[in-house]
Amino acid sequence: MYRFQGEGQNPTITEVGIDAAGNPFASVAEAIADGKPHPVTGDRRYDAVAATRVDANTFNISYMKDGKVIATGNSVMSSDGRTYTFTITGARADGRQINWVMVHDKQ
16 A cells, blocks of 8 residues: 655655565655655665656656665656556575566555
8 A cells, every 4th residue: 555645845655564474564655756765664675765746646756775776767647646656676695587567546
């Protein structure tokens, strides 16, 4: 589940779920679109994100672990605010490639 809180330039993004091993997780990040790394709490996969704003509804994002970019992606919020599309490409810690496309509808 993704939750966006706050309005304007820097919303807080909370991700809650269960990983492939059945372990629950929750991570929190502030989406500061200045291109600089900012900490992520509660996620074993990455410890920082750097985002840049492309336009009013689109961000490019780099995910980092120990200072190294491990994945990149972009997020697009529909103009009506009801659909969020998120793509990520990169590699997991074990070297396996990832190529995700996620579409979330507002509930």
